[in-house]
Amino acid sequence: MTFNETNLLAELSHDQLRANQTTKRFVVAYSGGMDSHVLLAAMSVLRGRLGGAEVAALHVHHGISPEADAWVEHCVETCRLLDVPLNIKKIKVDRTQASLENSLRNARYQAFSESLNKQDVLLLAHHADDQAETIFLRLLRGAGAQGVSGMPACRVLGNAYLYRPMLGYTRQELAHYAITKQLRWIEDDSNVDVQFDRNFLRQNVLPLITERWPGFGNSLTRHARINQQLQHSMDFFLARELEQLVGNEGKLNLSLLRAYTQEVQLNLVRAWIASLALPVPSYQQLEQIVKGLIVAREDAQPQVNWRGATVRRFQNNLYASAPLPAFDKQKVYELTPDQPLDIPGVGALELVNEEVVKADNGEGWPVLKLALAPLSVRFRQGGERCQPAGRVGSHPLKKLFQEYQVPPWLRDRMPLIYCGEQL
Structure with a gap:
């Protein structure tokens, strides 16, 4: 299929985008490489045909390559020539992780999410060859049905949407557009470094498979599309079942x-x-x-x-x-009316206007009593007792937690409010 602006415009009419929001801005994730340059150039041509939506570019500066600063300069100059506003987001990559690929990817997507507004659509330049590589890698890693569906064309990302409009086009078709339009792009040396799994597949494995089975890439793309349709159908029915569970x-x-x-x-x-x-x-x-x-x-x-x-x-x-954050259960916090108390690893408490929420039977802690001694927040040490509203006598806190079915992993984190030394 030929890649051109008209076909790209048709791709931007994705059902999920139309159903969920009115797009105010298309943001192209622009690395400076050929694929993203093709997408950015085509989007700049379409500016007046996007229903009033703006076109912008976002470059994530990871600083890993010695050429990273030069790539930024290239992106700035390209966007100037195309008259497209460019946002440069600098990131720090955790090099201590086992996979630099995964670390870089996670940092990049975090930067994407932080840079987008509601009603933005982030456009990524992944194409059919990228999709084939992704599926192949996931198959090798033993992924399930959802994993081997490949990269989704559209999904939520933070407050915005992420969309891949070029999954139906091959790298060769995008290269034809780039050459025809006389685009200038940068070549990232790391793309030929076969220590990275994706590059090893791209350089050494997939060319052999494609030589033997020329339709391999299209077959995997079709496989991904069918699997995604099946996954969406299954998700729909699973969601209905979960409503009961x-x-x-x-x-x-x-x-x-x-x-x-x-x-x-x-x-x-x-x-x-x-x-x-x-x-x-x-x-x-x-x-x-x-x-x-x-x-x-x-x-x-x-x-x-x-x-x-x-x-x-x-x-x-x-x-x-999510994993529960660490907190200091020995620490005592002063609770002052109308001053929010932020307890690290637990959350925030605030006593508003010294009001007391009463139980259904009208009982509660009298406001005047609160002034008799300082208020503090503590955490369970063992042996605590208290008298719940409407109950006779004090009861062990341990028994009350069991009675109220408070999950055990939350009991030590439950803020206990004391008036003086009384819970």
Whole structure:
């Protein structure tokens, strides 16, 4: 298929973009390389045909290559010639991670997210060859159905949308446009460094496969599109099922989940975790959750951890959350009316106008009593007792936590408000 401005304009009418927002600005992720230069040049031509939306460019300056500053200069000059505003975002890449590729990718997408506004659409210049490489890499890593669907054409990114309008075009078709338009672009030496998995595939493996099976790239692109359609359909039905399974606080009911086959349980758990905006676990970790947590004995409190998330079991429910931050349970905080109290690792508290929220029976802590001694916030050390509103006598805090079904991992983090030495 020939790449040109008319075909690109048609690609920008993606169903998800039309359904979810009115685009005010298209932001091209511009590295200075051929692919992103083609996209930027074509978008600059389309400016007057985008329904009033602006066109801008975003360059992420990672500083890894000795040529990084020269690339910035090239991008600035190109955008000046195209009369496109350019935002340069400088990032720091964590070189201590096992994979520099992953570290760079994560930092780049974080920069993208931070640079976008609501009703922005970030345009990425990934093409059919990139998609084939992505699918092949994920197959080699044992990805599931969603992974081998490849890169999605459109998805949410922070407050905005990310869209890849060139997935239907090959690198060769984009090169034809670039040469015809006499574009000048930079060549990143790291793109031929075969220590990176993607480059090894691109340089040494895929050319051999394509030579033997010339339609290989198109077949993988078609495979990705079909898989994405199947995944979207499955996600739709999983979301409907989850409406019956998920209770307040986002917890997943195990009694109801057990009614499904194990294969469906795996997909329901994956969809549930994704709905909480947490990193989706690997297939092996999903199996740990389903086989370990669901069948654990009633009084057990097992958990499964992976980067960025934890799933725990309590009271016949599954709870998923980001890792809990560290906090100092020995520290005592002064609580002053109308002054927000930020407790690191816990959250914020504020006593507003010294008002007291009363229980349904009208009982509560009298306002006058609050003035008798300083107010403070502490955390459980063991042996605490208190008298809940409407109850006779004091009760062990441990028993109250059990009665109110407070998850065990949150009990030590529960702020305890003291008036003097009284809880």
